[in-house]
Amino acid sequence: MSAVVPVKWLFARLYEPDIVIVDCRFTMGKPDAGRTAYEEEHIPGAVYLDLERDLSAPVEEDGHGGRHPLPDIAELAARLGKVGISNESRVVAYDDQGGAMASRLWWLMKYLGHENVFVMEGGFTAWKNAGLLTSSEQKVLIPARFLATVQHNMLVEVEEVRESLGKAGVVLVDSREAPRYRGEVEPLDRVAGHIPGARNFFWAEGRRADGTWKSADEQRERFASLSQEDEIIVYCGSGVTATPNVLALREAGFVRVKLYAGSWSDWISYADNPIATGEK
Structure with missing residues (x-):
């Protein structure tokens, strides 16, 4: 199966219990824009993970590790569990930046040994253009246990x-x-x-x-x-x-x-x- 799934694929599975939808919208240079956009409207049931707060470690003073260092494995696994992602979850990530931010989560989850992770085609704009419902309500998070098997x-x-x-x-x-x-x-x-x-x-x-x-x-x-x-x-x-x-x-x-x-x-x-x- 392709790592990229169409909007209709996600819509058909929107309320299946093992699906976790992750909003990854983030704008470089505007660190709060993605979360603000999520709080205004998102795919129903989606949780939000921030590129810099959740999917990266703090930048080192000497610049080693780059501008978006990889997060600590234990901290990332705990964060994934906190938003309800377990080893049995099917994770679908989306953004509105051409798939770049969603692909970061896709790669990180593959790196942690999780195979059932996908990027939604076209991002949030494609969802809206399809005339599908959005929500401003934030999902009640039920913590899960995520165990990493680092690749x-x-x-x-x-x-x-x-x-x-x-x-x-x-x-x-x-x-x-x-x-x-x-x-x-x-x-x-x-x-x-x-x-x-x-x-x-x-x-x-x-x-x-x-x-x-x-x-x-x-x-x-x-x-x-x-x-x-x-x-x-x-x-x-x-x-x-x-x-x-x-x-x-x-x-x-x-x-x-x-x-x-x-x-x-x-x-x-x-x-x-x-x-x-x-x-x-």
């Missing part, structure tokens, strides 16, 4: 990225827009450029012009220049918009896909790390 092979740290530079059989994928990849602009981080040898696949190109996700065949065509035999390390600015590329690669049949969670903002926090600009 360490899904993640790489900065040391492994350093060791991969120029190594045969390892491909770095930069998920940012091309001007940021080339180092022409950098709106968020103090240094522009990319990790040497990385190839640019802008995450948003995993969607069609109408905003819907490309099919598995379309994703395979998009990544046709990559080999499924290679180990693929995906990064972005801070480990958020890399996750929809991880999802897209998995949909296309790639299995040796890892996330460099600290991403560019972590890479540049080490003064000795090399930096490339342009197309190289």
